[in-house]
Structure formats: C-alpha cells, structure tokens
Amino acid sequence: MEGDNMMRLKRQNRGAVLRCLHRYDGLSRKKLANELGLTPAAITKIAAELIAEGLVRETGAVSTGGVGRREITLSLQPDARCALGVWLGLGRAVLSAVRLDGSVLFSEDVLLSVPANAEATVRLLSDLLLMQIQRHALPREWIVGLGIAVRGVIGQDRRTVKSSFDALDTNDFPICERFEALTGFSAVLSNNVRALFAAERFFSRESETGSALFVRCASGIGAAISVRGQILSGSRGQCAEIGHIPVIRHGGKPCHCGKSGCLETIASPAAIVEDAQALFSEDRTPLLYARVNGRREAVSLSDVLEAAQGGDAGAASVTDRAADAMANALKSVIYLIDPARIVLYGPIFEHPYFLSRLKAEMTVGVDAAHAVPMEKSRFNNTLEDKAAGLLAVAKYLENGGVSE
Template sequence: MSYKGDNLMSVKRTNRSVALRALHEKGAMSRKRLAENMNLTPGAITKIVAEMISDGLLSEGEALTSGNAGRREILIDINAKKACGLGILINLQQAILSGAWLDGSVIFSQDVPLESDAPSEETAKQLSQRLFELLEENGIPREKVIGLGIAVRGITSADGRTVRNSFGALAETDYPLCRLFEELTGFHCVMENNVRSLLAAQMFLSRDENEGSQFFLRCGHGIGAALSIDGKIWHGVTAQCAEIGHIPIIRRGGKPCHCGKSGCLETIASPGAMQDEALSALSAEKTPLLWQTFQDRNPEDLRVFDVLTAASNGDAGASAIVDQAIQALGSAIKALIYLVDPGKIILYGSLFEDPYYLFRLSSELQEGVDMRHDVVIEKSRYNLQLEDKAACLLAVQDFMDNGGIQE
C-alpha cells in the first residue's frame, strides 16, 4: 500500500471541488450555508468563494433575509456558462458528439455514423474536426472548453488511457485513444467505458440522491452494467467491474459470445439472445402466436419486442425463451444483491419500456431475496436519454473533481 500526504495545492483542489459539488447538488446557497455543508469555518469559505468568483466559476446572486436579526445573505451559485465540457461517445457504427455547460445543460448533441473497419486514427481525426465545427456553429470559443470526455464501448485500461477492446467499434485493440484525442484537439481528455459513463451521467443529473451503492443495468443489444459504492463508481483492478453480461452460465455447449468465450449470460439473457432464440424456434408448433404474427412479415424483422408481445399473450415457446432469459439475469443480479447489498438497482434501456418485461424481471428479483435487503429497483428516470450527454458530462465532472483548476 502506498501513502500520500496532502500538500496545500491538493487541499485547495479538494475544497474547491467539494464547493462545486455542494452547489451543483443542492443549488445556490449563502456562504454561511456552504460553510456548514462543507464543515469549514466561515473565514475559510470566504477565501475559497472569493477566489472562485475571481476565476469566474462562481457568481453572487439574490440576497435573502434570514434569521431574527434580519441579516441579509447573498446566494452563491455556479456560473454554469463559464465553461463547457465536450464529449465523444463511441459505439458500434455510431459516435455521438456532445457539449454541455457546467450545470449539465446540453449545448449540442449530434450522431455521426462510424465505419468500424476504418483505422482509428482516421476516425479520431474526423470526429475531432466535426467537434471543432460544432463549437464554431454554436459560437463557443475554444478557451471555454475545459476538456473532452471519451466514452467508449468495451474494455478500457485501468488508467483510462487505452481502449483494450471495443468489440468492433474501433478497428484496433489496445489502442491509445485518449492520448490521440489529446494530440488532435489539444484538450485535456478523460476516458471511461460507455456504461460507466451512463451511470456517471445518471448520478450527476440526479444530484443529491447518490448516497450508498447503486447498480446500473443497461440492456441494449447486449447486457452491460456499472456499480457505484458510497457514491463513487467502482472500476476494479482491471477496470472490468460489473461485467455481468460475461459471467459464464453454460459450461459446455454454450453459444459463442462476442467477448471470445462461450456460454456467457449475455448469450442467453440479452435482448439480442432472446431475439435470436425466437428466430430459430419460429414455427407453428413451437411459437404459434409469433408464427401467426410473421405470416405476412419477413422473419428477419423479428425483434425482441415481438417475442415479449407473444409471451405476454400466452405463446408457450416465446414465454419459455423469456422465462429462461429472466431467470438467468435475475440469478446474476441476486448474487450481486447478496454480495454488495446495493440501495438501488437502476434499469436502463428500451427493454425496460416494455411493461411485461419490467414486471416479470421485477417479480423475479423479489423472489428468493429476503426482506432484510431493502433494495429499490426502478427504471432510470433518464431512460434512453443519457447517451446524448454522457461523454461531455465526463469532462464536466472531471473539471469539478479537480476543483475547476485546469493544469
């Protein structure tokens, strides 16, 4: 274990960071209330606030009269438009370029198609160029940019500098994407796995509700997850914490998974797996209702929602596929409930917009979990809205974590 002392610069950084987080989470407040919130003396707060006002990061607002003596207190708030964070989210065949102010309000968000076999350097050059165009189109000078957040599918290195494997989003593996974007843009860059960036965005936007531990489950085509413990996102030794989709479930004869193994949870329980399973079972005998639906439709158009509709209407074959998927996913989540004891499980993805699936999974998660576990299971209040801003919010949060001090 290594030990590090705090020098005055890191104390200053920490205090400024806590002030920014407190104002972000609780809204504008007086110096007195900020001092109480941060457990600092009024003298110390006055100095920190004065410095941050002079940097333009904080501003004075309304004056409130408080207490019996009728003292007037001036509210202090974050000057949200002082600085802007930029972001690039990289997914399969698609990138999202975004920008947001310090309060998380989005300035722009744009989808850009990606060619997965193009060299990453070319892709990064094109994305950087488009980002600069978007800055110009939105009238934002480069001096306002505090950094670039990169959210990327797959496995990133523990130091957040290298993409170990994006499973098809980028042409190369072990690619130093963070450094490349720093060279191309000149901005300070931070990189994170895409699902962890979604949880970070969820936590940033929901402000004062992130005490304790939360498990964030994202079902897109596959299954991804992220875990926060005591308000901090957990990475693990190799930055693969909460890779729940790749828990080995079937020991022999499992289907191949894109991670290179076979029989992973994702190959049974993901929306893509349910879809594939239904397509291969599609017949008048095994899946009669689904079969009927596809009498005048191309089976290639079969989607997981068709399977769920058939299952909810009593199709035995479709129900068996959904049951198997829900039981496998439910078992993995219950193991996590017993291991981590999270306060909340947040469900994210279009699958959870389906009332039948949501009800079935929630029921499965209640079964076999004793009442001492007080876990709240809910659909994200930002469901399907976080991809548009997750990457630029990484830059905003990194800036706040550094106390708004740029190197």
C-alpha cells in the same frame, strides 16, 4: 513544497465548494461552511474568487426568518464553461458538448462501420468536433476538456482502450493521446456504462454513502458498481461485466468476448430476438407469427415482448428465460455487495412485460433481508449524449475549476 501543498489544498476546497453547489443546486455561504466544515472566512474568500472567475453567481435571496435578514444563495453558473464528449459505441458515435449542469450545447450522431478503423475514426471525430466548435462559436478557453466514453475494457493507465469489443479495430489503442493531439483538449476516458452511471448520479444530485448497482442493457449487458459514492473499475478495468458471466455450461452460443454461454448470449435484446426466431412457427409462436405476417427475419425485440405480453407461450418462454438469467446475475451481486438500490438503464426496461418478469424473478430465492429496490433510471435512454462530456465536467469541478 509548502507552496504546492497550499495550492493543492486550495484546489481541493474550491472543488468541494463547486461539487457541493452542484449537489444542492445552490446553497448559502453559511450552509456551505457547515456542510464542508470550512470557516465562514474561507468560504467567503473562495466564493469571491469563483464569482470573479464567472463560475459562480449570487442568485435569489433566501429569507432566514429574522427581520430583514436575508441569505444570498450561491449557484453554479452553468454557461460559464463547457466540456466536449465522445461517446463511442458499436457502429455509432455521439459527439457533444455539455454545459456545467450537463445540459447539451450540441450533439451529433455519427455512423461508423463495425469494427471501425481506430486511427481513421479519431481523425474523423476530431474534425467533426472542431467543426461543431466553430459552428457554435465556442471560445477555446470555455472548453474545460474532452470526455471519452467507450464500450469495453479500459487500460490500467486510463488513457488507452484495451478492447472495445469490435467498436474499434485496434486493441490497446491510445485514444486519449490521439484525441489530445488532434484537438488540443485534455482528455479523460471511461468505460461507457461507468460513464452512464456517473451521469445518472450527476443528474440525481445524490451523495450516496452506501453502494449501488447500475445495469445497462442495450446491444449488450453491462453494469457498474459504486461503493461509498465511488464507481469501481476493478483491478483490471473489468468490474461488473455481468454480461459475460457464464450461465450455460455446455453448448452455449458463442459470445463476442470469445467465450460461449455468457449471460449476453441469452438475455441481450439480440439474443432474445435470435432465440424467438429459432422457435418461430405458426404453432409455437402464433401471436408473434401473426404480428410479422410469417416473416421470421422481420421479428424485432418489441414484437417478441408484445407477443409475450399478449399470451404467446413461445415468445414468453424465450423472454422469461432471459429475465430469469438476468435476475440470477443481479441476485449474485446483491449477495456480494449489498447495494442500497439497483438502477436499470436501457430500452428493454421500458417494456412492461420484461420489467415485470425481471422484478418477479428477483424475488425468487431472495429473503426479505436482501430485498433491494430496483427501478428504471429516471433518465433512461437520455444520457448517451451527456455522459462523455460530463466526465470532463466532473474532473473540472473536482479539480476546483481549473483545467489541466
């Protein structure tokens, strides 16, 4: 028992050192000891172990000011290990491997049907992953695990997909168990938006003590909330599903979640395009009409946003309604959890018209005390091939550099 506790404490301390080295992108032994409240002797011992295992290296010497006195910086060795990732979206999967610093070793896009047969899909993806491992000559002992990021609701056991909202055809699917059986690597599972938020935090190297809201708008609208640095999943794995907040009480459009009138049915890119197509005419949406040469079926999100920006009143009314509805959902979250910041992620936020409308709507009905900085992620639209693998990297670092 005592041995177990010692082992756990040792792993905890190693994990704290590894995460600290990541967060500061390298640190001296002395600063590590100060930061973590461990004795210099303990740090020296842990560092020696981690260096011997190849996980940490000594890099540049930092002058400390005194004559001839220099401090060596310890840094994570990003190439020491890697993790596999499976990103599972609607009609598409991304397979990847990332190094310990999140850089990508390989990534492969795989098109899937909607919905995709769950068992056939995990077999296909496992085979493709194993082929990539062989192609890149990755030794198995370098691979610390497999991260899986899936859209939808994760089961309470954090090993099954309760509902992937049509990405897979099977509910309550034991996805971790299946991937582990087929690949031999231990798997860790997360909802895709929470995985993106974790990746955003990993690359930002921030140690947030307050709370934050991460909003993703791609095919749907999802969000993730962190409180004291922890990303919440909720009591049933459905935390921050703002896309399914009911906004139209009567006569709303049906949503893929089974309800109608959800935020997604008016503010998702597909909903914006649909609403613009419904309004589409030479009179009501003249600029949009001209942009697509009168072909209603050719209307894309960027057509609608460009037309709105150019002064097309019809296209603007559809876009403004979407921005207004999204802002209302975000304002509720501000008043509920008092986040320090809101991070926006997804292609729609790259468009200046939508972003400026959303920002303008965010100020309506909000007093100065509740104004929250809201910015596009610095890593916008670049994390899908990293987020899944980083789930396994994070677990490995947390676990003190020990694979399970």
